[in-house]
Amino acid sequence: MVAARAGTPAGSTTQTAPRPNPQWIETTEETPSQIVLAFDDNRLASQLFGHYGQNLALIERRLEIVAEQRGNHVTLEGPREACEQARHVLETLYARLKKGVELLPGDVEGVLREAAAQGFLFEFDPATKKQSFDEIQLRRRPVRARTAAQDAYIRALKRHTLVFGVGPAGTGKTWLAVAYAVHLLERRVVDRLILSRPAVEAGERLGFLPGDMKEKVDPYLRPIYDALHDLMDRAFVERALTSGEIEIAPLAFMRGRTLANVCVILDEAQNTTSMQMKMFLTRLGENSHMIITGDPSQVDLPPGQTSGLAEAVTLLKDVEGVEVCQFHAADVVRHELVGRIVAAYDRKAAGATEAPPR
Template identity: 50%
Template sequence: MVTSAPPSSSHPHPDTAHEVLLEFPDNRLLIDLCGEYDRNIADIEQKLGVQILRRGNLLSVMGEEASREQAAAVLTALYDRLETGRSVESADVDRELRMGPSDQTDPGGQLEMFSGGKVEIKTRKKLVEPRTDAQKAYVQALYEHELAFGIGPAGTGKTYLAVAVGVSMFITGQVDKIILCRPAVEAGERLGFLPGTQEEKVDPYMQPLYDALNDFLPGKQLAKLKEEKTIEIAPLAFMRGRTLSNAFVVLDEAQNATTMQMKMFLTRLGEGSRMVITGDRSQVDLPRGVPSGLADAERLLSSIPKISFNYFTARDVVRHPLVAAIIEAYDADVPAI
């Protein structure tokens, strides 16, 4: 339980009137809340412009009223998380700072998992939680729509969250298989002919999808599911002629699909399936003059109510903070006409 107290008159800080005291009964959980070398506290101080001091089992938060109230809310939410037996990592601190207090209403009125504000995607290895409001809306769209688009810059979790939802639906029996694919287009480099079998030739292009799956499924189980073809990772070209029923299907790097490839892929959707298309309009690697199938799909399908389009910006980047700054710098550098 966390309680707030009035400012301490004995504290020598000159801004004593601008102080919130939070009491944390369990000192062991308080240590976890502060993080190794008080890393979590330092993150909150830096991002909110407050000062946080520890006094026994109390944390004193000082600063401007809005900032200290937000810091107090973040600390309280993280401590509540620890009380439920979960850990607090830097990603959890980042999520609370970005998203703020949970809205206790169901934004869509349809899914029980959204009724408490918090959204958790359960996989075999970890719980995955959206870290921005845009990510939360995206996850909700993946559950509510049979066909969903996630469009935005690198590092915003478009593919990662889609694969997490796919794994969650698979282990709960909502779909029978997972199919992940992407166009085998080189990113500005000519790699030439690669040695090995067909699978060995395309694996380098598919590695980001393998990385995501390895985060959610134990290695032996993943290998078994791949061997049984219950999980497939393949180039986009391999989808031609198939009808994908009772499957969770993800097309990654969709900006590198041509218009005809995109149409081919979208028409593979079968009964009981979910389809997710992710892409970044700023990273098209198609030959000059070849239009992106993602742009055409966005133009042609955005008016269809049963298809969702979710957009991300640099504010939703959840990789290293420098990634967001790099994206913003490139976006700002618009060539003069």
């Protein structure tokens, strides 16, 4: 791959090494610049640019530049720092493709955020700047953080026994929790995974559910099943469920157990009561890991009842061995519109809180 900068002598090329200190570009009041990138593998270049150039279009919107594609070449025009950042993003993604790593939806957004957070344009210091966000190694594929908050979350999972992931929908709390639990199981750090969730309907009454206990609880645990099937071979998931290596444990049935040599995930924890949360936390046994996720803005408990998640985060945030990771609307990694929706609801909630009493 060759990167040529407009205005350089004919035949000269720029080095493709990372540059220090990037900043997220918010203005266009800078010297215009043009960079031409040529990628040597047409097939990989096509994957890099995306279907109908959707990846390039996302980079254009985020960095306020123009990215014009011609075959396996792309010309970047705009503010100098923005073009350098776009170059870094495209080179990083292309390097992953050359290693055989599949480019998934959201990876472009993730590398854009990574570049903005890690610093690579001017005065780069390897001793103080991270080369990239952290990742979780799985047999099927590596799972890399896409935001600074996800990066801190993965690092917390690796260092602490009990981790809370708290924030809005779409920030990857549950998905990364399942990924880390699968990582522990694959390396036999733990013997089993236990997946739990309070069986509380989201404002609806579903009535009687037929079937055995697993079939009754399965609808509430669908997001965790989806993550398992995405991160592990489907046949292995089914075998592990049958053998008990992966266990579905309704929160109401956890009382009296001691959870040793397991990784246990409590999802949608905002719908636990104070008593349920205390009961769950005190199940922790030797050589076990506990991950608790939830969104305090989506509590489905009866009015006036305290959320066990909110209370636990307040009580335990300074306890040794416990880490609380906060996510915000800016950390949403689903469709970009989801982040705007969450931000709009947050503004409404903040306005209601700050409104003076009448």
